[in-house]
Amino acid sequence: MSKFAVFGHPVAHSLSPRIHLAFGRQLGIGLQYEAIDAPPELFFEALEAFAAAGGAGANITLPLKESAFGLSATTTERARRAGAVNTLARLDGQWHGDNTDGAGLVRDLTGRHQLDLRGRRTLLIGAGGAARGVAPSLLDAGIADLFLVNRTPQRADALADALGEPARVHPRHIGDLRELGEFDLVVNATSAGRGGELPQLPRSLLGMRSVAVDLSYGEAAIPFMAWARAHGAYRAIDGLGMLVEQAAESFALWHGERPQTDEVYAELDARHAALVTAD
Incomplete structure (x- = not known):
């Protein structure tokens, strides 16, 4: 089963594991997804340990996005325009960076x-x-x-x-x-x-x-x-909404299929969903 994670500091609050596991259920794709707290000075070591344990892809959140750009062996055009990476994919033993934000x-x-x-x-x-x-x-x-x-x-x-x-x-x-x-x-x-x-x-x-x-x-x-x-x-x-939609973009990069996002909103905790809009 493929391993994925979100790296940030702090990151315990992240809804990314719930979102990606919901995408996996929707499309019948088995995966593991965890949140890894990594302060900037330990990010490289944490990412390498994750790769050594079979990590196939990672989302990157604050305050590590610019560091992730520097650690990427190759980057997409949109990541280069941003100078920041929020999505990493492990290919041929190297990290490839993108930005779906x-x-x-x-x-x-x-x-x-x-x-x-x-x-x-x-x-x-x-x-x-x-x-x-x-x-x-x-x-x-x-x-x-x-x-x-x-x-x-x-x-x-x-x-x-x-x-x-x-x-x-x-x-x-x-x-x-x-x-x-x-x-x-x-x-x-x-x-x-x-x-x-x-x-x-x-x-x-x-x-x-x-x-x-x-x-x-x-x-x-x-x-x-x-x-x-x-x-x-x-x-x-x-x-x-941005979190869910960028996650769907990341999921498509890793798995080759973009999930539907409407179903995921219904699965999110009500206290988060209540903050989405104030019309």
Whole structure:
């Protein structure tokens, strides 16, 4: 039976094992899937031990996505554009890296939530592995200007350079938020919600038709979702749908068949599902 895992730090909260096992049942594919906690300094050793034990593929979550890119022998074009990897496949004794985050986010927003992303003035908060994973796909989906903000300006600048579209992509310091005006789409790609705290986000970012999206889900998404609702966002969406859709993309890479995702939502814990939208 093939072995798979999700690596992160922390990772005990992850729904990925439940999701992938549900996909396996749906398609009649037997597999093992576990969550492995690996702090950044021990990630390489943990990944090698997993490979030695027969690991065939892995999902990578915070804060290891950029490290996974560096450990990959080869990478897909979308992983290279992101400079981050969230999916690893073991082939010919080497790790091959891909990034399914952006595809998962866009599929969730445009499919399940029926959003038209074209022409949306967009703010992306954060410049780490999560932000890197979704930025290229948002641009490909037809958003208008993409503003990148981060506490460390150099990281926002580096992401903007990697995206290579200076006419559409604008790096800014997080302290400039009050000057940027209203956005059609605000995406939180930071992990600040895990500690229950968010950067100071001005109310002026949101209008009556603004959509706010947190790439986290469950308890980690509560602070941003609460901020968005309190300040009048038209819709507030957490990252549960993105998690399921990117998992389906990863599953297809490993097994050659993409599962249906609608069935999986029904199997998820109600306390997570209740946080998906606030229409």
